[in-house]
Amino acid sequence: MSVPLTLLGLLDREPSHGYDLKRDYDAFFxxxxxxxxxxxxxTLGRLARDGKVTAGEAEPGDGPDRKRYAITEAxxxxxESWLAQPAEPEPHLQTVLFAKVVLALMLGHPAADxxxxxxxxxxxxxxxxxxxxxxxxxVDVLLADYGLFHLEADLRWIDATEARxxxxxxxxxxxxxGI
Amino acid sequence: xxxxxxxxxxxxxLSPAEPAPPPGxxxxxxLEARDLLRAFGNTPALQGASLTVAQGEVLAVMxxxxxxxxxxxxxxxxIYTPDRGEVWFDGxxxxxxxxxxxxxxxxxxxxFVFQFGQLVPELTALDNxxxxxxxxxxxxxxxxxxxxxxxxxxxxxxxGARRTGELSGGQAQRIxxxxxxxxxxAVLFADEPTGALDSLTGEKVMDLLVSTARxxxxxVVVVTHDARVAACADREVMVRDGRVAxxxxxxxxxx
Numbered sequence: 001m002s003v004p005l006t007l008l009g010l011l012d013r014e015p016s017h018g019y020d021l022k023r024d025y026d027a028f029f030x031x032x033x034x035x036x037x038x039x040x041x042x043t044l045g046r047l048a049r050d051g052k053v054t055a056g057e058a059e060p061g062d063g064p065d066r067k068r069y070a071i072t073e074a075x076x077x078x079x080e081s082w083l084a085q086p087a088e089p090e091p092h093l094q095t096v097l098f099a100k101v102v103l104a105l106m107l108g109h110p111a112a113d114x115x116x117x118x119x120x121x122x123x124x125x126x127x128x129x130x131x132x133x134x135x136x137x138x139v140d141v142l143l144a145d146y147g148l149f150h151l152e153a154d155l156r157w158i159d160a161t162e163a164r165x166x167x168x169x170x171x172x173x174x175x176x177x178g179i
Numbered sequence: 180x181x182x183x184x185x186x187x188x189x190x191x192x193l194s195p196a197e198p199a200p201p202p203g204x205x206x207x208x209x210l211e212a213r214d215l216l217r218a219f220g221n222t223p224a225l226q227g228a229s230l231t232v233a234q235g236e237v238l239a240v241m242x243x244x245x246x247x248x249x250x251x252x253x254x255x256x257x258i259y260t261p262d263r264g265e266v267w268f269d270g271x272x273x274x275x276x277x278x279x280x281x282x283x284x285x286x287x288x289x290x291f292v293f294q295f296g297q298l299v300p301e302l303t304a305l306d307n308x309x310x311x312x313x314x315x316x317x318x319x320x321x322x323x324x325x326x327x328x329x330x331x332x333x334x335x336x337x338x339g340a341r342r343t344g345e346l347s348g349g350q351a352q353r354i355x356x357x358x359x360x361x362x363x364x365a366v367l368f369a370d371e372p373t374g375a376l377d378s379l380t381g382e383k384v385m386d387l388l389v390s391t392a393r394x395x396x397x398x399v400v401v402v403t404h405d406a407r408v409a410a411c412a413d414r415e416v417m418v419r420d421g422r423v424a425x426x427x428x429x430x431x432x433x434x
Contacts, residue, residue, distance in 0.1 A: 113425075116417065116425075120415075122406075123409055123410060126406060126409075127410045127411075127412075129410070130407075130410040134386065152406050152407060159243070163243065
């Protein structure tokens with residue numbers, strides 16, 4: 001999740017104060033990991049420095065920041081370009097889990113047990129998301145679906161890897177010995 | 180519901196004359212498999228499978244094709260008897276029961292939902308749900324009232340007169356769930372209950388199955404290869420090479 005581009009996108013709706021942006025970010029994108037105020041203001045500062053937003057005059061009142069920020073034409077172009085560009089479809093070959101499996105095989109550790117532990121952790125998370133999906137509002141349902149489909153894909157990979165552990169171990173062994 | 184059935188005591192479906200469990204039997208467990216061995220000809224299906232399912236638990240049994248997970252379910256449900264090992268249900272050993280008594284037990288204490296082919300296509304949806312009640316000697320009028328209320332509970336109240344052959348896959352599975360739960364079984368066994376459905380329909384069916392079983396306090400054992408289905412359960416076990424993988428066998432309450 002790109003925080004600068006997301007904040008810029010939120011500003012593309014209408015000029016806003018920092019705390020409004022934080023509130024909307026947390027509601028739609030935070031998912032239990034709220035954006036610290038400090039990061040909101042430092043990000044807005046950098047965006048202003050780069051000419052992507054402008055900061056209005058400070059308004060009277062309490063609070064850490066009473067400035068209203070507005071997106072510039074350059075900022076708007078950046079948001080449009082970001083939205084139109086598809087995300088890189090990564091082959092996921094260098095995931096942490098892949099690295100762990102290969103390392104485990106290299107070190108003679110129980111790779112199958114690690115895969116089991118990962119499967120259990122994935123299913124625990126899927127259980128949480130399934131519950132969220134059952135009880136949550138539409139935004140949560142869509143986000144839970146996204147998470148569930150990705151976790152499901154990981155689990156398929158775990159199953160397939162488990163079925164091929166013997167072949168992978170052989171490959172790791174022969175590669176290591178240079179055969 | 181099973182009035183007049185001499186074997187039935189409450190929801191366990193067994194008389195109190197059975198021997199008490201040996202010391203060390205898991206307390207609060209509804210089902211237990213102890214070191215089960217089962218072969219088909221020269222092919223071993225179970226090679227020391229042990230498992231405990233707590234009362235009211237929803238358990239997913241996962242594993243690759245041919246791992247023995249369906250055989251384990253069939254042994255737990257008294258459909259197969261193991262070549263070696265023990266199966267306990269509600270504090271009673273069931274693998275040593277006669278074929279007749281196991282049949283009676285399956286009828287009175289267990290419900291079943293399979294992937295497909297379990298409904299009688301010539302009968303209406305309502306007839307299908309009423310069937311196990313009628314076989315359980317429930318009076319006809321009462322059986323049909325109960326069946327109708329179960330159809331309504333699963334959102335099928337207006338489909339009672341339809342023949343099951345005319346229903347969609349998702350509707351047919353919901354009828355199968357209604358039929359399986361109508362006798363208020365202690366345990367519901369489901370073998371790939373969503374295997375023939377698209378993912379969205381399967382999800383709805385599974386959600387209904389689990390939520391209805393939970394409302395009833397029914398213990399559920401569901402065999403599946405689908406992680407989305409397993410995620411509806413309280414816990415999962417992995418069956419591999421005829422055994423329950425290490426760290427998976429004990430009931431959640433006992434862990």
